[in-house]
Amino acid sequence: KAGVTQTPRYLIKTRGQQVTLSCSPISGHRSVSWYQQTPGQGLQFLFEYFSETQRNKGNFPGRFSGRQFSNSRSEMNVSTLELGDSALYLCASSPELGYGYTFGSGTRLTVV
């Protein structure tokens, strides 16, 4: 059974650019969550999607957005990148809201 797949694994962007990260959940999972991991802040919740609808949102600025497609795949977009956006972005999928989350290996974003 394939796990959660995140692409790309690594990304280097310049300040002011925008970036789109992709997450393919485990087959049959309908919920996808996104997290940002930084050394100082640990894992911080960005948002969660279920059946193409955003169900929960963390405390991040509007530059961070996401969407979920009908096949449950999800994308996260960050516009007007800042140096502080450099982090590991993790996606997790689950069959239903609230439990059984499986994480992907993450996309490491470096903003220069």
Added chain:
Amino acid sequence: DQQVKQNSPSLSVQEGRISILNCDYTNSMFDYFLWYKKYPAEGPTFLISISSIKDKNEDGRFTVFLNKSAKHLSLHIVPSQPGDSAVYFCAASEGPASGTYKYIFGTGTRLKVLA
């Protein structure tokens, strides 16, 4: 304001001994808690969970204890093995009672088990 705190950034334990990882939270509405383990270059993997109706949950070498009055939970690993060396995150959620499943994670504790 950190609602979930892991005050020990690192912990070293001898192989075969007990590892105790601690986690404190401030939101009394949290009623579901998870522990995740993370190796470098991998995503976190689920270890064990506990809901607020219990004060202990055991799964093999891993036991989680919940003290609701103290807003404290701990993960015990007995006996510790070198393969347990990883970063451990605790996470908390208000869960179904509030209709939200937003998990708040602690900053992690790096466990090193010495052979």
